[in-house]
Amino acid sequence: MTEISQKDLEYWLEHVRIYANNGDVADYIPALANQQPEINAVAYYPIDGEVLYAGQSEYTFTIQSISKVITLALALVQHGESAVFNRVDKEPTSDPFYSIGTLEVEEPAKPSNPMINAGALAVTNMIRGRDSEEMVHEILKLVRMLANDESITYDEEVAKSEFETAFLNRSLAYFMKQNGIVTGSVEELLDVYTKQCAITMTVKQLARIGAVFANDGRDPETNNPLVPSHVARICKTFMVTCGMYNASGTFAINVGIPAKSGVSGAIVGVLRNKGGIAVFGPALDEKGNSVVGIHFLEKMAQEKHWSMF
Known part of the structure; x- marks a missing residue:
């Protein structure tokens, strides 16, 4: 595997930003409908090296479905595989x-x-806590540890918007x-779930995760x-098989790395033994994945040959 450079990130982002015109923001969540499609950012966080970023890298967004990977890791740590997979299949x-x-x-x-x-x-229903506040605290504790940032929290406006429209x-x-x-x-569960989806961060923080x-x-x-290796392995496997919604098979062929997307327009990718990559662009395709993010990762995969396959 060849390394990634600052020039690579800037070049790839410049060449894929035009694809924002091919998608739409997630307007079924009222608080996300105001996102600007032209905003985009990327960060690469190597295991051994300096974090690289391009675009509007300080822009904060909600992680939405990317939180599913984190709550899965937490539930597996708290309860073990047998209990988790008694509730949900693989x-x-x-x-x-x-x-x-x-x-x-x-x-x-x-x-x-x-x-x-x-x-x-x-899975979220399994998180420990006497009430929704304690459960959210458990999730945030893990997120902050993974991102190495105690300031990370959730966007109350987005959480409220999602809670009120979560029919x-x-x-x-x-x-x-x-x-x-x-x-x-169920109302308590929805309170926790909408708050975990509304956790906010930048591409740099997400790339570190x-x-x-x-x-x-x-x-x-x-x-x-920070997370047991077998738990990390399970999470990465689900990212490969299910992380890009019902476009996961196409993504595995075109890009070939574990990844998880969210309808805010964020995607986090995992390059084993190399580092984490996070892309943000709020315009989505019909499957709910960032158009700019998908094209960026495809370009990266083509040029760097980083497919795990």
Whole structure:
């Protein structure tokens, strides 16, 4: 693998920013509808070296579905594989991330994987805490440790906006509650879930989280373990098979690295033993992935031959 340079990041970003015109911001979440499609940024956080970035790298965004990787890691640490996979399966799906269809035909009504909304809700439901405040605190504690930044929190306006319009996610949660996959208060679960999705950070902070997973769960600077290596491996596997929604197979062929996207326009990628990469561009394609982010990572993969396959 050849190294990445500052010039690489700037060159690739300059050549893909035009694709923002080919997508639309996620207007079904009112607080995200105001995002400017032309904003874009990228950061590369090597395991051993200086962080590189280009574009509007100080711009903060909500991580949305990228939080699913973090809550999965936390649930696995707190409860173990057997308990987690008793609630959610390990298989990719061709259905959209918001689909309720598989819950209706599977027996028991177990979500296909932790990267779709139903699966993520089932996983978030497992996070320890006496109430939603404690559960959010547990999630933020892990996020801050992975990003090495105690200032990271969630955007209250986005969380409120998502909570108030989460009709479909409420339906998924109630459907699973009927079948014993979800327990306790659905409103409390939605409170935690919308706040985890509304966690805000920059591409530099997100790339560092990618670097932890690239380093098999160890801190990229100190090499201290932050997440057990087997947990990091499980999370990365789900990123490959399910991380880009129902475009994960195409992404695996065209790019070939573990990655997770969010409907804010962020994507985090993992380059094993090399580092983490994060791209942001709020214009989305029909699958819910950043148009600029996808094109950027495809260009990187073509030029650097960094596919894990």
